[in-house]
Structure formats: C-alpha cells, structure tokens
Amino acid sequence: MKARVVVTLKNGVLDPQGKAIEGALKSLGVEGVESVRQGKVFDVELAGADADAARAQLSAACEKLLANTVIENYKIDL
Amino acid sequence: MKAAVIVFPGSNREGDMARALEQATGKKPAMLWHADHELPAGTDLVVLPGGFSYGDYLRCGAIAGRAAIMDAVRAHAERGGLVLGVCNGFQILCESGLLPGVLMRNANLRFVCKMQHLRVERDDTAFTRRYAKGQVIEACIAHGEGNYEADDATIERLEGEGLVAFRYCDETGVVGGAANPNGSRNDIAGIYSPNRNVLGLMPHPENLIDPLVGGIDGRTLFESLANAA
Numbered sequence: 475m476k477a478r479v480v481v482t483l484k485n486g487v488l489d490p491q492g493k494a495i496e497g498a499l500k501s502l503g504v505e506g507v508e509s510v511r512q513g514k515v516f517d518v519e520l521a522g523a524d525a526d527a528a529r530a531q532l533s534a535a536c537e538k539l540l541a542n543t544v545i546e547n548y549k550i551d552l
Numbered sequence: 553m554k555a556a557v558i559v560f561p562g563s564n565r566e567g568d569m570a571r572a573l574e575q576a577t578g579k580k581p582a583m584l585w586h587a588d589h590e591l592p593a594g595t596d597l598v599v600l601p602g603g604f605s606y607g608d609y610l611r612c613g614a615i616a617g618r619a620a621i622m623d624a625v626r627a628h629a630e631r632g633g634l635v636l637g638v639c640n641g642f643q644i645l646c647e648s649g650l651l652p653g654v655l656m657r658n659a660n661l662r663f664v665c666k667m668q669h670l671r672v673e674r675d676d677t678a679f680t681r682r683y684a685k686g687q688v689i690e691a692c693i694a695h696g697e698g699n700y701e702a703d704d705a706t707i708e709r710l711e712g713e714g715l716v717a718f719r720y721c722d723e724t725g726v727v728g729g730a731a732n733p734n735g736s737r738n739d740i741a742g743i744y745s746p747n748r749n750v751l752g753l754m755p756h757p758e759n760l761i762d763p764l765v766g767g768i769d770g771r772t773l774f775e776s777l778a779n780a781a
Contacts, residue, residue: 487701488735490657539618542611542647544654545701 475520475528478551481541482513516540525552553778555581555597558625560616565602565638565758572758573599576774586619597634597777598625600641602694602756612655612697613640617647626650634678634780635750639695642742642752651743651752652710653702655695659735663696667766668733670718670741670755671725677748678780680717682772688725689769691718691741691755693733698754700736700743707737717742717751 483489489511496510518535520528529550536548555573559566566583573581581599582592591598605616616622622644629635629650637645645651658664670691672683683689702710710716718741722731728739734754742753757770 488656488659490659490661490735494661539610539614542614542654544652544703545656 475523475525475552477518477520477528477532479516479518479532479536479540480513480549480551481516481536481546482549483511484545484547487545514540528552553577553596553780554579554592554594555599555777556584556591556595557581557599557601558584558586558621559601560586560603560605560619560644562605562607563601563603563640565640565756568756568758569599569601569638572761572770572774573597573777575761576771576778578778584621586616586621588621589624591621591624591628595628595633596780597636598628600625600635600637600644601758602639602641605640605644608697611647613643613645613647616640616644617649622648629745629750632747632749634777635745636679636777637750637752638756638758639698639754642754643697645750645752650750651745652706653700653743655697655754656699656701657697658695658699658733663694664698664733665692665694666733667691668693668741668755669721669723669725669731671721671727672718673716674714677717677744677751677776679751679773679776681779682776686725688721688723689772690760690767691757691770692759693755695734695754698734698736700734700740700754702737710740710743711738713746715744715746715748716740717744718753718755
C-alpha cells in the first residue's frame with residue numbers, strides 16, 4: 475500500500491524558509507501570493523493492505539520520528 | 553570525573569571535545585559509537601559533541617536523537633548523571649526529549665560562524681561553578697539552526713525555574729537586539745534540565761581552551777565539570 479505523509483509547521487511557528495521563498499516568488503513577478511509555508515512530504519510504501527493498521531503505523535512513525543510535534547503537524551493520506 | 557563522548561555518523565567536534573575534557577580532567581574520555589547500548593561503568597558525564605549527525609537529514613539531531621545509545625544516555629540523566637550537548641549535541645538533546653523546545657533555522661537564514669559574547673545566568677551548577685553569575689564570556693558559534701523556540705508555557709517555565717544557562721549578549725553584557733545572532737527566544741543560548749544535570753548550548757566552549765586560538769573562556773566550563781564529580 476502506498477501512503478503519503480505531509481508534515482507542516484504549526485500555525486504561529488515562524489518559517490524563515492517559507493518567508494524567503496515567498497519573497498523570491500514576489501521578486502519573480504508571480505502574482506497573488508499572500509504567503510508561503512514550507513513543509514515535507516514522505517511517500518511510504520507499506521507491506522500490509524489494512525487501512526486502519528496503516529494509519530496506526532504511520533501515526534507512530536510520525537510521533538516517533540517524522541514530525542517534531544513541538545512545532546509540526548502531520549497528515550496521513552492513504 | 554569519568555567522561556564519555558558519543559560519536560554519531562557526521563559528528564565532527566568530538567576531537568576538540570576530547571581535548572578539552574582531557575585538559576581539565578587529566579584523563580582521556582571514552583569515545584562511544586552511537587550503536588553502542590551501554591555507557592562504561594562509572595561514567596559521570598556524557599557529552600554529545602557538535603557536527604552534522606546524519607547530515608542534518610530530516611531535522612537537525614532528529615535521527616541521532618533516536619540512536620541506540622540514547623536510551624542509555626536517558627537512563628544516565630534520569631539517575632542524575634551529567635549530560636552536556638554542544639551545538640548539534642544540543643539539537644540532539646532537544647530531539648530526544650531530554651531538553652524541551654527545538655532549534656530552528658536561524659532567523660536571518662544564514663550560517664553564523666563567529667566569536668560571540670554570552671552572559672552566564674547562574675554559577676551554582678556543575679557546569680558553571682567556576683564562572684561568576686552575570687559574567688560575560690566569549691565563545692565561538694558555528695551553526696545554521698540555533699534559533700531556540702518553544703511554546704510560551706515552556707519559555708515561562710524555563711525562565712521561572714531559572715533553567716536558562718547562557719544568553720547571547722554584547723561585550724558589555726547587554727542582552728538581546730543585535731547581539732542575538734540567530735533569533736532565539738529570550739536570547740537563549742543554552743538551557744538546563746529541571747535538575748540542572750543536563751545542559752545544552754549552541755556555542756562551543758571546547759573551542760576556546762587555549763590562548764593559541766584566541767581565548768580560554770571555554771576552559772572554565774570543563775574545569776567546573778572536572779570538580780563536579
């Protein structure tokens with residue numbers, strides 16, 4: 475089973491990289507950009523086929539390693 | 553004082569750290585590999601040196617913070633044993649949960665490598681007893697992710713319980729403003745655990761232990777530790 479985990483900074487956490495990208499887009503003339511927040515995407519291939527089990531495994535993976543829950547949220551897409 | 557230095561793939565300050573420890577304690581520290589499971593019997597102090605463990609992949613210190621040896625380091629800290637994490641070592645301590653908060657990308661997005669002044673916040677810990685409270689010391693900093701952040705409740709607790717170890721300041725001891733090199737909350741350069749047996753700091757005291765390289769302000773930290781146990 476393929477899964478995608480998206481890790482993003484929590485609201486209110488300063489994201490200097492996102493700010494720099496936002497500035498670069500503006501200087502490139504890309505219009506209408508109000509703000510940019512940078513995150514990470516993990517494409518994970520799982521051995522099992524059970525969606526609930528996969529969700530539990532990936533939650534554990536996020537809590538243990540993939541996300542630092544002090545500053546980041548995570549979202550699991552199956 | 554029996555010290556052990558943990559080496560991770562990508563650590564690069566372990567040699568400087570070993571030299572500073574040997575100079576202060578008269579004994580070479582044990583060098584441990586991250587995949588080890590135990591500390592040598594009788595270890596008083598565990599040191600996590602600077603560098604770029606695992607190439608800073610995922611987040612700085614994230615993978616090292618979950619290495620096999622970290623369970624032993626955690627148990628050592630819970631017994632009241634001393635733990636020092638410098639630079640990447642500080643990041644590893646935060647990622648492993650031994651210290652609260654996180655070290656984010658410097659606010660100006662630049663890697664900062666320079667001499668920096670610090671204010672010693674307290675002089676009654678195993679790490680700082682040879683300094684004076686309020687003393688302004690010099691230290692080298694070299695990091696891209698040293699911007700200390702934590703939620704408001706954590707910052708309040710650190711401040712309320714006197715767990716801030718060092719703050720960035722200018723040469724006259726004035727904290728903050730342009731003297732803050734990375735945007736850290738409350739100009740925090742280093743913090744203690746609640747029992748003050750774990751210290752994490754971004755600056756490198758191990759790099760100022762010899763007049764040959766421009767100063768010896770860092771030596772005092774190791775002399776404090778040498779007399780702590």
